[in-house]
Amino acid sequence: MQTFTHIIVFLLHNSTVMQFSDLDLDKSYTYADYLKWRFDERLELIKGKIFKMSPAPGYTHQRISQYVNFELYNFLNKKPCVVCAAPFDVLLSRTINEEQIATVLQPDLCVICDTSKITERGCIGAPDIVIEILSPGNNKKELQNKYEVYEEAGVQEYWIIQPSEKTFLKYTLINGAYQASRLLTIGDEVITPILPGFTLSLDEVFADKL
Template identity: 60%
Template sequence: MKNIKPYPTEEELPPIKTLNEVDFSATYSYADYMRFEFEERLEIIKGHLFKMSPVPSRIHQGISANIFVPIYNILKGKPCRVYSAPFDVRLAKKSVNDKEVFTVVQPDIVVVCDPAKLDNRGCIGAPDIVIEILSPGNNKKELINKYEVYEEAGVKEYWIISPSHKTFFRYILDNNGKFQPTKLLTEGEEVTTKIIPGFKLVLEEVFQD
């Protein structure tokens, strides 16, 4: 009787070495994501792949640093931690099994106050704060989908910074698990948050070149 080799498990599947091997019409999980070996960065949102912007511009990186550093400084010695991209955030719905996680994003900056959500691969679960700095490559579909998955996952605050317009916008999760929009802020104004007591972000300093 001929030996029939069983179909390979997901762990036995070969690595995906080039972007050309990716089927953007297919559904992908975090287990698939871990097989990617190419340089291009992708995110998975509800199983769908999205290309990330190329290497961030100098202005984008400068704004990221101007936000990250003051958060990092005030969190020294405290349980909350702040991380900047590349940093994988896996937003699981029913199971934390890699094969059943269908949203993996790399926000520019995240604040995580629950150490149990951190592992060697990043964050599994909703960060307390997610910060996205808009790039020319961001598209409306991506932003809408991210809004939905961040709200569903229970992200407490979702910050969106526009370098071109020099604006800061924030959604805050209410007691019903729904995002509530706040006032659009710009240079000359300051940002505080209940998640980080004593923290103050001066937007004039954020957007300075």
Template identity: 50%
Template sequence: MEKGDSKNLVKEPDLSYGNYTYADYLTWEMEEMVELIKGKVFKKAAAAPRRIHQWLTGNLYTEMNLFLKGKQCQAYIAPFDVRLPINSKKDDKISTVVQPDICVVCDMDKLDDRGCIGAPDLVVEVLSPGNKQVELQHKYQVYEESGVKEYWLVDPEGQTLLIYTLIHGRYQASRLMTTGDIVKSSVILGFELDLEVFFAEIK
């Protein structure tokens, strides 16, 4: 994330305060990654994500990135700021800034040096014990409201994948897919993920 003048950095925001903006976010100097959802601060776990979380995230990003080479869309992996404005794109008016594990952006006008401003076309979150509530509740709401067309939830422990597809402004869930299924995206046309191969190396 791009930060401001070091003289103005804040070591620790008040987590009970619920009216922060992206302008505030830029002044925070914190060791762990944080997200801002509707003005409220959510800390990522202090410890690094579990090995398998990083393994699966990296593998899926690599597959998407290779598939998209030479195409219109681009894939990004966290840390990568995604700002989700409502009525204004000004820093002091944006109250949601998230760090999806992976996101795919097809509108290049949404990309700048600080990340993405506006809804990515596809977002992937890989669940871990410390982040399930944020992913399942808070992020689901902001992704739906902001217009993320496709939202993937990957569960390494259960070896499952669920896709929420935006239809007429509301998410509709796929069936729960697992080993033996071939996952197809309605956003990245032609991209397929063989879950038997994808989950095979979990140990």
């Protein structure tokens, strides 16, 4: 009986927060906290602060994500780099200490050429390319914070696809700072020195399949 009581006390003491409303949004959290949470909501951590992800992506978002993923996957087949799609944790840290990791993101897609960064839990360190497909729920503060942490972490290219405007913007890391490409749209193609020979047609990305 004593052993059973001890088990109950242990479980109560170590129980995780099950309601998002129970979290203190003013507090700073780490990846160790993140691993304990079990919510219906999808969350990201940016420098220790919690950000709720947008609701489940709609059809257009999903179609674009699947198409770009398909193109990258086929191109990278039997090549050193790999493409990973959300939900897939990107831990922007040079340490594997869960108590010290303060930024955990789930970009729509990412390309990783140093596969030693990949573990069963996700990518530890900066991917080479991060791709975000914007949804109506994305807010300016979230986008600004992501821009900053991707830049600081050394993500070489940050692609932003805007389905509603049918535009594509690429930020390239040069001397530690991002420089923006011209705004691309239908009729343009995306290329990158990170993946020589790869071409992404924006006609196909933004094609209306309905």
